[in-house]
Amino acid sequence: MRPIGRRINRSGTKWLAKAEKYLLGAQPIIPLDTPVVNWVKKPYVKGMYPNPGSLFPWKYVYIERDPAKWDYGTPSLE
Numbered sequence: 001m002r003p004i005g006r007r008i009n010r011s012g013t014k015w016l017a018k019a020e021k022y023l024l025g026a027q028p029i030i031p032l033d034t035p036v037v038n039w040v041k042k043p044y045v046k047g048m049y050p051n052p053g054s055l056f057p058w059k060y061v062y063i064e065r066d067p068a069k070w071d072y073g074t075p076s077l078e
Helices: 004-026
Strands: none
Touching: none
16 A cells, blocks of 8 residues: 555646746735834923834923923824
8 A cells, every 4th residue: 555645746746846836926925014103192292203213312302381382283204
């Protein structure tokens, strides 16, 4: 009695190699990570502005106590 693995290897090797070559050539490129910057900031926090890396110079971030100087607009990355 022959092992099943031998029979598959002999008869299907070329077919499997051809199928693998086709699949590797036809595979789509899908990004695994999509960088996104979510931006929420209280109006009394000053010195913090959006940037693509979300790296903030904490040395210059402070709380403004005077409500007349608060920022209510949304800054853009442009």
